[in-house]
Amino acid sequence: MTTVGIVGAGQLARMAHQAAIGLGVDLRVLAETPTDSAAKVMPGVHLGDYRDADDLRRFAKAVDVVTFDHELPDPAHLATLAEEGHVLRPAPATKRFAQDKAHQRRELSRRGFATPAFADVADIADVEAFAGDHGWPVVLKAPRGGYDGRGVWVVANTAEAADVIDRTGVLLAEALVPLVREVAVLVARNPSGHAVAWPLIETVQVSGILRELVVPAPLAPDRSDQARSMGLRIAEAIDLAGVMAVELFDTGDQLLINELACRPHNSGHWTIEGSVTSQFANHLRAVLDWPLGETAALAPAVVTVNVLGRADGTAPEEGLTRALAVPGAGVHLYGKTARPGRKLGHVTVVGDDVDDVRDRARAAAAALGEPIDEEAS
């Protein structure tokens, strides 16, 4: 049997285990606690701290291939493991594109991929110079560690910028791009160089948090093809092994790279019910250098709505039977303790008409968690 180890035991590892069961893959997770989302549903739980080099090494020794649930491991630790001969997929140099936003911007733009204008900024003078070229507002980003809107600040002027930079130090400055929508391209690639891209995904963000996926994204076919082709070229450029999500800004004229995640990603959750092969199955197949599965959608419309913890703290389980009563609702709960705004699950509906499918997915998700506030979107 082949043993794959995932560093981290969140919902991505949990859903990867569902795929691992079918493929006969012996999956292990490096979990912080026995009640981590994935640790609750599988036997191969190794307890340890992903921040600790020794815990990581012990885990790597127990598995054939190391892969990841998140972007947080220390790049220096990963480089050491790779030097010691452990198989990391993706490799540390690939993972850096997801871990270090400044590196991603520099390297991808150098290779001709379209990104928003950007610059490293170390002090307020740097920000003002950048705003002089590109105008206010300016987007400031922590180069590492941010996600779900954390580590990103949109500043309107020098005073706001100074406030952020005083607190954080070195940042990445970016031009605020006028958006028509955000989309994501999901790609899997194996070490043999075989790569596949799923249909383009529209990602609907509210307050910086991904709330909803719509597949296919409502772009003209040639622009969708352009995005998927960009995703496949990036995968090759960074020598991807595994699944990657490239989040893109659609300006109407251009598709600009926003962020990369070198792992299964929230934008790919629709693939469980909606595609011939799920992102989790293809991630395992990719990191094992097995042939990849087909990525076609199984229906004309697929919508996934995230379940976020209610403001009043009630658990999604309390609304489960109401959610299951919604026709066609594919409910996924992550087994996590409810906290306001926390991602606790998602619902996918597949069908023929996007409005119908969206309505049903939203209704089921609203039974489980905080409803989407249309005003805030």
Place this chain on the structure above:
Amino acid sequence: MTTVGIVGAGQLARMAHQAAIGLGVDLRVLAETPTDSAAKVMPGVHLGDYRDADDLRRFAKAVDVVTFDHELPDPAHLATLAEEGHVLRPAPATKRFAQDKAHQRRELSRRGFATPAFADVADIADVEAFAGDHGWPVVLKAPRGGYDGRGVWVVANTAEAADVIDRTGVLLAEALVPLVREVAVLVARNPSGHAVAWPLIETVQVSGILRELVVPAPLAPDRSDQARSMGLRIAEAIDLAGVMAVELFDTGDQLLINELACRPHNSGHWTIEGSVTSQFANHLRAVLDWPLGETAALAPAVVTVNVLGRADGTAPEEGLTRALAVPGAGVHLYGKTARPGRKLGHVTVVGDDVDDVRDRARAAAAALGEPIDEEAS
């Protein structure tokens, strides 16, 4: 969290765990060994013997609802557990329809459901009397415990019948029905009385073992509807809680009941990829008295081919990358030790054209296990 316990830890429990993860159901299994198919992939493993009343009771005490991976538990033990207040779904009286073939024949025919002609036979004179009415050959069946062709004998004359009856004792005699094909109707019903039926399934048997499923079964729509309606009426008649498969003989003129399984069943494996809701998800939802999910097929053609152990004993894992290279092949391995003829996995392909889909499913299954011998079918 709601805890469901499955007596038995074979591949049905293993695939039920995949569904349990999504629904947030805390699944436990009563396994004979830690290497049982389901025990290898989940944390909630209770070791014990399903033949032992105390082991069963200990298990029942640890869960909210008891359900089943197979038909083998002693009906007297189940009746005792139910009397003690444990929740068994299906209930012992329902399960008896799957455990006791003579009971099933008597009770279903008494309620007007069509079955082949049958009689209890205790000696050779009884068999000869039955053959006098219905002709040779006669089908002799062990009333309990047989599956996959075991416990069924087709006898051509008095001498062959005497040989079987000398070895086995009391049997059920049935008329050998001239078949066009075999089909199965898969139904889920919850204790509140809500019931759903999946599209009709053609089941292709070779040497008494289920090899292939084709959905939809190639019957006229009104005859398929008749079969599904029969399945729903049987579910109500026997007060089903959970999933049930009714295997039917299609004589061209009539649909006659062959056997019942009151649990997820091999004939429903296509539902994982091929239907809005899998049989495993609906079984859990049914035994928890939750709303049931939609049963529509996701594509015009779905074919599942069982993977049986090769005559040379090689494990399916050896052919896995070849199977995964077949476009659209949904591979399921059960993690079981390879033995010739043993069910070790299955492959499902969904698509538009049944011949294309069947070819691909067979190609992938042949990479993993013993190819189907067309001559023997």
